[in-house]
Amino acid sequence: MLRFSAFLLLSLVACLVSAIKFDLEALPSSTAFAHRKCLSQHVGDNTMVIVTVKVGEGYNQRVDLEIFDDSESxxxxxxxxxxxxxxxxxxxxxxxxxxxxxxFTNTLSDGFNPGPNYRRTIDVDYDIGAEALDYSKIAKAEKLEPLEVELRKLEKVVQEIWDEMEYLKRREAKMRDTNESTNERVQWFSIITLLTLVSLGTWQVMYLRRFFKRKRLID
Known part of the structure; x- marks a missing residue:
């Protein structure tokens, strides 16, 4: 029963693995980089990631690959x-x-014109965190039983879920602080605007009153 429960939970968290398949059109070298195809996935710090890429057949085309993040560095x-x-x-x-x-960038060889025939199929698989670990090596090194290996996987997955929840909690707290700060600024801005309008209205009434008195239009 425990083995079945472990297998069921692993099946439920299998969504941590991402697989994407698409066709990438080949373009001349002068425009290929500007029309490159990028896939993004948010990953925490110090997390193991394995990206597996399969490229379909295609002639007179060169597929280049680059992986980077959007951090400050x-x-x-x-x-x-x-x-x-x-x-x-x-x-x-x-x-x-x-x-x-x-x-991914698909560059067409010189002397060939772009067309629907010049494209290649790209198949990308992401393995992140627990899914990227080689548990067979861990099992051999630590002499673990199959059930112990499954429990080790579950432990890693639960830890990742906990870390993700903590990350979302921090983001929610940061967004709440930002909203409260914005609301306070809007409130003070509204008060200052109201006081300014009242002051201007009072000044205008007094100015017009003095003006009409000088012209002897009112007593």
């Missing part, structure tokens, strides 16, 4: 030129709590 994790049909498997650990971008 813009960390670059991998660059691959001419990813062929053999594909690529890239593993790295993140250096910042940021979004990871996997960008």
């Amino acid at each position: 813009i960390n670059k994790y991998a660059t691959r030129r001419d990813v062929g049909e053999q594909g690529a498997r890239l593993a790295f650990s993140t250096h910042a709590d940021a979004s990871i971008f996997v960008c």
